[in-house]
Amino acid sequence: MKIPSFAIGIAGGTGAGKTTVSRTVAETVGEAVTRIPLDNYYEDLSHLTFEEREAVNYDHPSAFEWELLRDQLNALLTGQPIEMPQYDFEVHNRADERVTVEPSDVIVLEGILALHDEAIRDMLDLRVYVMTDADVRILRRIERDVIERDRDLEGVMDQYLETVKPMHEKFVAPTKKHADVIIPEGANRMAIDLLTEKVEAELSDGPTRDDPDRELTFDGPTTD
Ligand SMILES: Nc1ncnc2c1ncn2[C@@H]1O[C@H](COP(=O)(O)OP(=O)(O)O)[C@@H](O)[C@H]1O
Numbered sequence: 270m271k272i273p274s275f276a277i278g279i280a281g282g283t284g285a286g287k288t289t290v291s292r293t294v295a296e297t298v299g300e301a302v303t304r305i306p307l308d309n310y311y312e313d314l315s316h317l318t319f320e321e322r323e324a325v326n327y328d329h330p331s332a333f334e335w336e337l338l339r340d341q342l343n344a345l346l347t348g349q350p351i352e353m354p355q356y357d358f359e360v361h362n363r364a365d366e367r368v369t370v371e372p373s374d375v376i377v378l379e380g381i382l383a384l385h386d387e388a389i390r391d392m393l394d395l396r397v398y399v400m401t402d403a404d405v406r407i408l409r410r411i412e413r414d415v416i417e418r419d420r421d422l423e424g425v426m427d428q429y430l431e432t433v434k435p436m437h438e439k440f441v442a443p444t445k446k447h448a449d450v451i452i453p454e455g456a457n458r459m460a461i462d463l464l465t466e467k468v469e470a471e472l473s474d475g476p477t478r479d480d481p482d483r484e485l486t487f488d489g490p491t492t493d
């Protein structure tokens with residue numbers, strides 16, 4: 270196994286297509302890829318009632334347990350297994366069980382604020398932002414939240430206007446400037462093929478992060 274692993278961050282607004290991109294890359298490349306959904310690092314809110322949890326702003330950076338994510342991402346990248354928390358959207362809280370995640374050659378961190386935290390950004394080798402128009406994203410989100418997350422239409426609309434949209438503009442969209450690659454629309458075949466090729470090239474005995482030749486093989490400028 271490569272140590273440190275090759276780390277990719279995939280950020281973008283709700284409904285942009287982040288999960289679709291990371292799942293497709295992981296399925297195409299196979300077992301060498303481990304997905305880390307940022308949602309699993311929402312703070313444990315067991316001390317609040319369901320009604321209080323319903324009212325939380327889940328699009329503000331303070332909703333996430335960044336320290337745990339930094340520690341666990343660092344552990345995985347350096348070859349150690351983690352006990353990853355799980356998230357239950359229906360009850361707005363962390364689930365009781367954790368899942369053991371083994372280190373792997375490629376780690377994909379995926380979530381609205383995957384490029385928000387500077388220390389996390391520094392751990393990533395490739396930073397991706399999935400950019401999809403807001404009207405498309407809200408339509409996708411309504412469908413998903415009602416069908417998969419047990420939400421009602423009115424609640425999804427209120428949440429979107431009260432927190433999701435303003436937080437997207439304030440915290441999510443500005444992280445685009447940290448991206449090495451911007452993917453339009455999510456399930457964009459060409460972009461996914463290029464991303465998959467990049468991952469496969471990293472797996473096929475490319476230079477590691479500590480290799481002085483690595484800079485020479487990097488195929489895009491960073492904005493940091
Ligand atoms: N390019 C695309 N065209 C059409 N539907 C898409 C595309 N990308 C993603 N989707 C669909 O949009 C919905 C939201 O995508 P998802 O990957 O879950 O977004 P995110 O993880 O960014 O919230 C899913 O139902 C997915 O199948």
Ligand SMILES: Nc1ccn([C@@H]2O[C@H](COP(=O)(O)O)[C@@H](O)[C@H]2O)c(=O)n1
Nearest residue numbers: 282283284327328358361362380381433
């Ligand atoms: N209890 C929760 C926790 C989060 N959300 C919303 O999930 C969105 C992030 O997930 P995506 O797959 O859409 O990127 C985020 O916009 C939160 O508003 C929620 O509704 N309830």
